[in-house]
Amino acid sequence: MRxxxxxxxFGGMEAAKKLRKLSKKVEIVIIDNKKYFxxxxxxxxxxxxxxxxxxxxxxxxxxxxxINAIFLNDLILNIDLKSKKVEIKKFGKISYDFLIIAIGxxxxxxxxxxxxxxxxxxxxxxxxLKTKQKLDSLLLEKPKNVVILGAGLTGVETAGELAYxxxxxxxxxTLVEATPQVMPAFSNKALSKYVDKILSNKWVNIRTNSxxxxxxxxxxxxxxxxxxxxxxxxWTAGIIPNKxxxxxxxxxxxxxxxxxxxxxxxxxxxxxxxTISYERKIKRSGQNAEEAEKxxxxxxxxxxRQMLGKKLKIYKPKNTIQNPRAIITLGDNKAxxxxxxxxxxxxxxxxxxxxxxxYMKRFR
Numbered sequence: 001m002r003x004x005x006x007x008x009x010f011g012g013m014e015a016a017k018k019l020r021k022l023s024k025k026v027e028i029v030i031i032d033n034k035k036y037f038x039x040x041x042x043x044x045x046x047x048x049x050x051x052x053x054x055x056x057x058x059x060x061x062x063x064x065x066x067i068n069a070i071f072l073n074d075l076i077l078n079i080d081l082k083s084k085k086v087e088i089k090k091f092g093k094i095s096y097d098f099l100i101i102a103i104g105x106x107x108x109x110x111x112x113x114x115x116x117x118x119x120x121x122x123x124x125x126x127x128x129l130k131t132k133q134k135l136d137s138l139l140l141e142k143p144k145n146v147v148i149l150g151a152g153l154t155g156v157e158t159a160g161e162l163a164y165x166x167x168x169x170x171x172x173x174t175l176v177e178a179t180p181q182v183m184p185a186f187s188n189k190a191l192s193k194y195v196d197k198i199l200s201n202k203w204v205n206i207r208t209n210s211x212x213x214x215x216x217x218x219x220x221x222x223x224x225x226x227x228x229x230x231x232x233x234x235w236t237a238g239i240i241p242n243k244x245x246x247x248x249x250x251x252x253x254x255x256x257x258x259x260x261x262x263x264x265x266x267x268x269x270x271x272x273x274x275t276i277s278y279e280r281k282i283k284r285s286g287q288n289a290e291e292a293e294k295x296x297x298x299x300x301x302x303x304x305r306q307m308l309g310k311k312l313k314i315y316k317p318k319n320t321i322q323n324p325r326a327i328i329t330l331g332d333n334k335a336x337x338x339x340x341x342x343x344x345x346x347x348x349x350x351x352x353x354x355x356x357x358x359y360m361k362r363f364r
Contacts (some may be wrong), residue, residue, distance in 0.1 A: 058363030150237025
């Protein structure tokens with residue numbers, strides 16, 4: 001029985017690990033075009049040098065060997081749900097008995113002219129390292145302007161880390177958000193005000209209600225208000241479904257894959273993480289690492305249950321759009337835990353680093 005997993009992020013890795021724990025007999029094949037797993041939650045700290053590439057990456061091949069799985073480092077081209085085959089660039093077509101789609105999402109620039117061309121990014125380790133090089137190449141004879149577009153979790157953390165890293169330098173940092181408040185996905189005014197206050201005290205300029213209309217090599221124009229001139233622009237605003245997902249002719253919700261309550265697309269295909277839109281009893285799964293991990297473990301259990309002819313379980317979202325939770329770093333080795341609508345400050349940064357260390361320890 002061959003189970004193929006597409007994508008080696010938090011969800012895919014957790015699914016593979018759990019499958020092997022539940023069954024020594026199944027053949028597990030994991031496919032990704034990257035050779036290394038990346039702990040993406042720590043990427044903003046690459047910019048501030050509080051973490052290193054070695055700290056937050058792990059060999060997927062080594063992981064696969066440790067669970068007696070096959071790792072194919074290849075680009076996924078197509079999924080043929082009728083013939084139950086996945087087409088990849090170097091190895092051709094791979095058949096499956098069960099398939100787990102966990103290929104994540106990709107960054108979007110909302111069709112804004114110049115945005116992709118002139119922006120830097122930190123949505124992968126490679127791009128974060130390139131952005132780090134760009135930041136370090138800034139000449140400091142006169143004040144320089146760094147602009148971060150998108151004040152969600154990643155944008156806020158990036159602003160905090162840059163404020164920490166450049167605290168003794170002549171760098172102006174501006175955080176721009178299209179909506180009325182920072183951290184808009186959390187829909188909590190107390191959290192927004194607290195984060196706004198902390199970043200403002202670190203001399204981060206915060207500009208909300210600012211929809212970008214165009215980006216050139218030196219300035220950002222807005223629907224309302226004056227343009228901002230910049231030396232380095234970092235884009236942290238928005239994600240869209242992966243191109244491969246968009247091309248699949250199967251039911252979707254706003255472009256994301258639609259699953260049933262068992263996280264299934266059809267009889268033998270499951271989907272998890274940022275590839276899906278899942279809602280149960282008015283609670284919708286957030287697109288975050290915690291949900292991806294829990295979904296990965298869940299589908300592994302359901303696949304084994306299906307193989308044994310048992311009734312499948314129904315997935316219950318934990319970290320939801322309606323009640324999100326996160327540990328948010330704010331620079332200076334400080335963080336807050338946002339949980340059940342409350343802001344918890346004590347030991348939050350240590351907790352985040354503890355979780356990161358013990359997660360990565362499984363690969364060492």
